[in-house]
Amino acid sequence: MMDGTRIDGAMSAHEAQATVRQFLLENPAVLLDDPELLRLLGLQTLPENVVAFGPAALARVHAAHRKESAVRRQLESTARANFAAQAQTHGAVIDLLEARNHADLARRVDDLAQLRFGLRCGVIALEGPEQTPAGWRPLVEGQVDMILGGHQKLTRMGFWAPALGLFGEQGAKIKSMALVRLAMWEPAREGLAAFGSEDPKGFTEDMGAELVAFLARVIERTAERWPVL
Template sequence: MSSSPKLDDTLRAAIIARPDAILEDRDLMHALIDANERSMGGNIVDLRGIAMDRLEARLDRLEDTHRSVIAAAYDNLAGTNIIHRAILRLLEPMEFEVFLRDLGGEVAEILRIDAIRLVLESNENGTEDPAISRLDSVLTVAEAGFVDRYISHGRPSQPRPVTLRQLQRGSDRLYGPAADWMRSEACLRLDFGAGRLPGLLVMGSEDPHQFTPQHGTDLLAFFAGVFERRMRLWLA
């Protein structure tokens, strides 16, 4: 007659009916392995248990990586949807002033940024134009060469289509009273076609982590491409 305690008949029948349930229960498997190690004594090394611990640690790392990939995919999808909504809003206005006001209003809200500024280079002093004065909250007219200097901070370099960077504070010329609060920005260089000076679209944020050099720029480059083509219609 065995001295080992007998399992309850109902529990024993349930285990026999579904042994896979034990294998899939991590806590239960740990308890069984620990009981087996105790029964073997302290002088025996259970290589199977060690191997299982390592495999379990590797599985945990794979699951963490999987969750990170899924989260990144959702973030990218959300970012794509935001850019698409902003572009559709850009395409609605039929007048230039409305277009720029929407840029600084609803488009900025869709993009979840705190400030957006359009810089147009000019060889002439256009600041006296009443239309420009009415739109100075979103539009800045600058001298030729300003765009590349602003993007590169005056250092010799090849300007990139999109530059992301963190700030100690923003530019007074572009952000005005809000300059003290800007902590990161995206600079989108605009090409208006042959024979035209370049432009610049600057997106500013009070969040220092919204625009950093580690972020991808594909979506912003796409937004800039649509924006500059829309601008060519107004500048024609």
């Protein structure tokens, strides 16, 4: 070979492939009439000389089936998890409604976080210079907006360092959290329901907050049964 050009008359691999392909296109019977060659190539013939890529086609079907099965299992797992969470939430609502006072309500929020949802803790926090109920975390005015990231923001999911103080001595163990704004009594006092998890993926930013928001509304209505003394 010299300057990329053959001088010995030999055929390049590319030329050989092109020649074989052209020959088979012009003489398909050579392939169709040779069962042994078809078998070695992983092909088979069907009636009327239709060539079926048996193993390859089966592999594609099997792969598609595996993918479909994986998606179905994921959907089923998500549905089961959602159903279990809803069932636990309904039970939690009953627990909250049975609270006898503000301190008992705070204890029940912490208990349901641990016992029903497998979290590290749950707390209720309240803004204002006025007295804070026993068992609740005190916040200065405007702190709810600061923690949530704005006056219009109702929830925050995931890890948020400025909120770690809500969890007191448990704060060092919190790796993710769900925070929901509360508004109670007239005139309204701002507060937070906060749930902390040791799992970094326990609460994530893309996670829906519907269930924790629902619990927050129950906490609001229950707390309003009693005045803050």
